[in-house]
Amino acid sequence: SDGSIRLYQMTSEYPLMQWNDSTNGQPIIALQWALTRPAVFFVLDASSNIYIWDLLENDLVPVAKQTVQSENVVTMALLGEPEKTNGLLGIVLAKESGQIDIQYVKKKWALC
Secondary structure: OOEEEEEEEEOOOEEEEEEEOOOOOOOOEEEEOOOOOOOOEEEEEOEEEEEEEEEOOOOOOOOOEEEEOOOOOOEEEEEEEOOOOOOOOEEEEEEEOOEEEEOOOOOHHHHO
């Protein structure tokens, strides 16, 4: 609810990493790991901001932020085929009106 993110290892009750206030205090609506690149995850906050984290590039702050301005995004999901090497990774955004948008991610965040 405060924008904090914690990364856990299955064998420990303590986080490996913790990022406080990662969304400037906005609640996190959704977080999902990239299906095609294990070190990348995406975060959607309550203000319809999407943050891209690439832990191999920078493990302190997101490497990119995109604001969806048209209307509120209520949830997101990622699509892609991890077994394929074509690098296609998409973000599905569900908006308050019921509209669904699919946006493709740059290959540098999609390819291993």
